[in-house]
Amino acid sequence: MWSGLDRPLILRSLALLLGGAVLGLGINAARPTGVALTGFEPPTACTAAAAEEAPVIEMTPREASSLCGQSGTLFADTRTAESFEAGHVADAIHLPCDMTASGAEVAMKELGHAQTIVVYGASTEEAAEVAETLRRRGLKMDVRVLRGGFSAWEQEGLACASGPCPGCAITHKQEPSP
Amino acid sequence: MKKTALLWLLRLGLGGMFLAAGALKWSDPTSFALEIHNYQLLPDLAPLLAATLPAVEIVLGLAILVGPRPWVRASALASTLVLGVFTVAVASVVARGVNITCGCFGEGSGPVTMWTVLRDVVLVAAGVLLFRLASPPPASAVPAG
Numbered sequence: 620m621w622s623g624l625d626r627p628l629i630l631r632s633l634a635l636l637l638g639g640a641v642l643g644l645g646i647n648a649a650r651p652t653g654v655a656l657t658g659f660e661p662p663t664a665c666t667a668a669a670a671e672e673a674p675v676i677e678m679t680p681r682e683a684s685s686l687c688g689q690s691g692t693l694f695a696d697t698r699t700a701e702s703f704e705a706g707h708v709a710d711a712i713h714l715p716c717d718m719t720a721s722g723a724e725v726a727m728k729e730l731g732h733a734q735t736i737v738v739y740g741a742s743t744e745e746a747a748e749v750a751e752t753l754r755r756r757g758l759k760m761d762v763r764v765l766r767g768g769f770s771a772w773e774q775e776g777l778a779c780a781s782g783p784c785p786g787c788a789i790t791h792k793q794e795p796s797p
Numbered sequence: 798m799k800k801t802a803l804l805w806l807l808r809l810g811l812g813g814m815f816l817a818a819g820a821l822k823w824s825d826p827t828s829f830a831l832e833i834h835n836y837q838l839l840p841d842l843a844p845l846l847a848a849t850l851p852a853v854e855i856v857l858g859l860a861i862l863v864g865p866r867p868w869v870r871a872s873a874l875a876s877t878l879v880l881g882v883f884t885v886a887v888a889s890v891v892a893r894g895v896n897i898t899c900g901c902f903g904e905g906s907g908p909v910t911m912w913t914v915l916r917d918v919v920l921v922a923a924g925v926l927l928f929r930l931a932s933p934p935p936a937s938a939v940p941a942g
Contacts, residue, residue, distance in 0.1 A: 623932055624874075631871030632878075635860055636853060643852030647826060654826040659834075659844040676835055676897055679828060682904055766828075 677766040680775040691734030697749045739765035807927040815858030821903030822851040832900030870931040877924030884917035
């Protein structure tokens with residue numbers, strides 16, 4: 620491949636790469652939704668212990684919904700019991716931050732059947748705390764965080780909130796009767 | 798004739814793929830930066846790459862699809878280099894056992910697996926082939942005036 624390399628060819632290649640990069644930087648600077656080039660931080664790894672590991676992966680609601688059909692996927696809701704009762708991703712288990720020790724043990728047994736856990740809360744940060752805690756407990760499954768929390772899920776109008784979600788139905792806590 | 802058909806097939810395939818990949822990453826650069834960050838290779842460069850890569854891919858895609866022959870060859874060379882870097886990145890992820898989404902085609906690209914590595918190797922090979930097919934004809938083939 621390299622035998623046909625000449626100066627004009629290399630210059631054209633560099634022009635394409637650099638031109639594209641400069642164009643991208645210019646448009647990124649001009650658009651309101653551009654990424655911040657300095658000070659970018661992933662929204663997880665909030666503790667020193669967590670930072671030593673790979674960061675918890677965030678997923679957009681649409682990415683998370685694509686996992687719903689997959690076996691071994693479980694959604695965990697970290698919000699309050701009242702919020703959980705008012706509405707949640709179908710077949711999600713309740714896993715609040717202030718869970719009692721015995722409640723946490725029961726939840727951990729349920730979680731142990733899952734290969735992938737998508738944790739969501741009222742916000743990304745709330746879910747990230749619980750996700751980091753799960754990982755620090757040595758769970759080997761894939762723990763992910765729903766970006767934007769349950770409100771983002773609702774805003775996307777995703778089916779799991781009101782429709783069937785067979786892949787999520789691995790374990791299910793019974794909801795209290797109204 | 799066969800060479801010309803193969804050349805156009807490669808131009809359409811690779812050019813279309815680059816255009817699609819760039820366009821799909823375009824809408825949400827912050828999410829793309831997070832996906833690059835998850836590779837744990839050059840986390841500090843994640844926002845810079847997220848801002849530039851989609852445009853680079855679109856430029857390369859357009860050059861492959863509609864550029865004149867010398868620019869097609871140059872874009873094939875640049876594309877092969879870019880795809881080579883992608884291949885190293887995904888192979889590294891697989892080797893380290895990091896479970897992340899690829900981000901190759903924006904949201905919902907699926908996880909990085911051995912298939913991702915294999916796909917990238919095939920794309921690198923396609924880039925090399927396009928580079929060779931887009932070469933100018935040898936001087937001896939030009940009839941003397």
